[in-house]
Amino acid sequence: MSESGEVTRLLETIRSGDRRQLDRLFDVVYGELRRLARSNRRRWQGNRTLNTTALIHEVYLKLASPERLDWQSRAHFFGTAARAMRQVLINYAERARAAKRGSGEEDLPLEEEDAPFSGSTEDALALHEALGKLEQLSERQCRVVECRFFAGMDVAETAEALDVSAVTVKRDWRAASAWLHRELSAPLPPPGR
Amino acid sequence: MSDAAQRWQRVSDLVARAAELPRDEAEALIAAEAGDDPGLQEEVRALLGHADEADAFLGSLAERMGAGRPLELPDTDGAEIPERIGPYRVISELGRGGMGVVYLAERDDPRFRQTVAIKRLAAHLGGDAGERRFVAERQILARLEHPGIARLLDGGVEQGRPYLAMEYVEGEPLDRHVAQRNPGLEARLGLFLQVCEAVGYAHRNLIVHRDLKPNNVHVTADGTVKLLDFGIAKLLDPEAPDFLRTQEGPESTPLTPAFAGPEQITGEPISTATDVYALGILLCILTTGRLPYRVRPSSRAELERHVLRDGALPLSRLSNEGAEGVDPDHPIEPLPARLLRGDLEAIAARGLRKEPEHRYASALELAADIRRFLECRPVHARRGTLRYRTGRFLRRHRVAVGVTAALAAVGIAGAGAFQWNQWRHAQRLADERARAERVADLLVDVLRISEPGARAPEDIEAHELLRWGSERVRRELGNEPEVQAELLQSIGRIYLQLGRSEEAAATLETALSQKRETRAPPLEIADLLEQLGEARLKQGQPREAVAPLQEALELRRREQPASSHVAATLLQLGTAWEMAADYDAAEPLLDEALTLFRSREAPDDVSTAAVLFRQASLRHHRNDFNGALDLWNQAAAIYRETGDTASDEYVAILGMLGTYHAAMRNWDEAIATYEEKRRVAEGRFGAESPQAASALYQLASTANLAGRIDDIGPTAEKALAIQREHGDPFAIAQSEQLLGRYHLMRGRNDQAVALSRSALDGFAQVRGEEDPVTTNARRQLARALRLAGRPEDALAQIEQSRRVLERIYGADNVMTLDAQVEKARTFATLGRDASAERLIRDAVERYPNTLREGHPRLAGPLMVWGRFLLDRERGAEALDPLSRAFPLTSPTSNLRVYTRCARMLAEAHEADGNPAEAERIRSEARRRIGEIHGSGHDAIAYLDGRLSGNDF
Structure with a gap:
């Protein structure tokens, strides 16, 4: 089965209630995102950062058969892709940090070395860590941040992707973003509004 | 669930709810819900402090990391109105949106009171460098001075948050204005033109709006349009290294998705064409009240799919479907589809093309087409244009630095409102790449002036500009052969459109050899070869067009087998062979072109018609007139069906x-x-x-x-x-000959002589002496000279004419015999009757060798013979030729000939002593003429001898 067919089928299965397929979907989307991010590096040359929203859309158009999917399946796809994107960015950041330290025993393959990620590695890793903590406190809030932060989805789209109401997304975002700000900005700014 | 998670649930619930409330209510909520837990209260208060900054913080983090940024920046300003911002005293809140909050404010300075709109931005600038850049760019925007643009007056940074003070415009948003007044098409387009002009002014100053939408276009009470927020979207862009930098990547994320162009969604470079897209959407809303998509998008993803994949729908369809408008509270009445179909629809579609390089290059081009539409002139949207070529060039050579200088000079020469100093200033700030692109955009604007097929008075200037531009390109781009070739090709193309095919061919040849040297891709070479072929065809050198077209065909066959590209080249090559009169070479090429075009799924269109047209003229040249007529009618029918009647081919x-x-x-x-x-x-x-x-x-x-x-x-x-x-010497000569003939018939013989001589010179120059057209003109000159009383001069001319005709066509040819008859008349004028009589008799006897019995052409020589006899009082003898001639004439085929013949025949009968027969002929002629033209016609007066031959 072609990748595209597989993704569409996976999404249909997930839509009909079989959540176990989410991991498989993640693997496929993650692989494709990584591949694309590498091959697209020329496209973003001269630009400091990777356009993740565009990447995810490209992966979607490539992997899914849009005409066969209803909105909810698409939303699932983007939700999964947001997580996969987070993983792609974190992997790049970790490799970049490893390369900088010169700690790695293994030589980095060339294609990984000039991977498109050239953003702030420390920021990315700190965020990743913080999100890991947030996930312990509220998995849903972590997903909301992934959708909005890594995939650039708006409130309505995030709500669709995660099968929750828009009000929930708004509140989760408000609380989670405040919490992340506190985690990531030290020392604390003067309190009070 | 862990204890920590349970506690966090309470905390986050409170934080989220309290954050939406004004401060005192939030405090009350916290007290009510967490009154028993001071630790919880403290935690919630602390997080609320972070909530204020969180969005901006995550936004800038996302951009540093290259993640997608949250699209909808939530309100970070509370509901409270600040007392003052910078030196301004805030009066009230005007509105809020994605970018921040807008306040009405007053300058707190008694010396000059000024009411302004202050936009306090939700974004953060990220440190000192960011602030400096903000200030620098603000200064550039502050230079935009145009009656259609709300001026940026001032700005600053307060507590790390930027604000902008702008001219306060008392008006209402464009869509509301239209919804309330429901103006007609012209009035709506008038508003739209005002928008385009203001945007165009900014484009000339290298500033792109990036966030055009009805809310940013206000209409004042007197109907003046004012654009708000010009360039603000760019100002907000923390990643942009400097002002003129072309945007790429996530920082170009559009602020208002519904009006975003595809390149804004995918993070491709932003240019003036991005504003053109937004203008296309505005045009759509103005005329149909809707976004140009099939359904109203219910999510961002759906919208992006419409924009990126489906593309915009035609205006007339949007109007017909009457779906939900953009703003349900202020619905705009769609204009009827019949007003939108055709040109206007094409204009909107051109503005809404997915590929920026296929759109209008700038708002000014779009405005020019709207004006053409209003003036009922052909719009450029409906044909392939120069912009397409140069647009492609611009994209490919954005990095080319050397091109800038050459282009700038050309660009500035044409764009009058462009200010050199300002440009110089901006230039220092700019990076080379973006500069080249924008200045080249200007070149395109300028060169477009010279593009229309119609001959405009500025043509002279345009081609001089071109010559100048091409000299500079040749001189200054020697070390950039690729760029040079590309530019020369554009210039060659424009020459071609200006009808200067010689300059076009020369320029294109240079471009071609450079492209070969730089090993340009085969399809680019093919493009160029085809243009060169076209130039040579237009120069009237079809044989010289064959070689380049042949090569282009081979390239196309290899690269794009069995495509309509191949068909188009086949058509060109077939045309070249046909014009070179090699019909056997032309025929199979044209047949193959037709098969290829017809193998498409689409119905017949103008390309099919163009082939049919060629095949028709091929049949015509082979004297298969019925076949030709049939094909011409088929081709004409296609043009009429597709509505493409405004084409060269249809005219032909x-x-x-x-x-x-x-x-x-x-x-x-x-x-x-x-x-x-x-x-x-x-x-x-x-x-x-x-x-x-x-x-x-x-x-x-x-x-x-x-x-x-x-x-x-x-x-x-x-x-x-x-x-x-x-x-055009040939066309001039043709008209001179015709006009000379007209004067001859009116007896103005001296004028006839002058015109006929001039015509003869023209034909001789174009066609040479040994040409039937030239000899025919010489025969007319001979006749004019004879009638003007110069029979000796006439004799020399007619003899020369007759000799050439006899040599080319033989003695029995109709034209040779016509010349012989004319020579006979000259002899008669000279009094050499015997020679005259011998020549006429001989001619009359020999015409039937070529013309069948009863051919209308026989009437002429027979009448000349009859006239000769009548004038010599040999009326009885004249009866025979005139009785043979008369049945060959008719009042419908040529009234003049018929009437003259009738009058002469009647004269001959009278001379023969048969006045009754003469009267019978006259009354018969009077009746037939009267039936067609009425009894008062000059022909009848002439018949009855009341008018001379020169007056009829």
């Missing part, structure tokens, strides 16, 4: 169909067809165009053939005047 087809009708002596149809040709040509090329002149000439010529003398003079004179402007 009308010309041919007219000629066929004329050849079949269907005068009324011929004249009607030529009249249509004139109308179409005037609409397509202008009333002073060569094509319009050609139609006029054909009308006059048909009038001549039909004997409708009065219709010849003014029409031929008008044609001649236009042709003299354009300087």
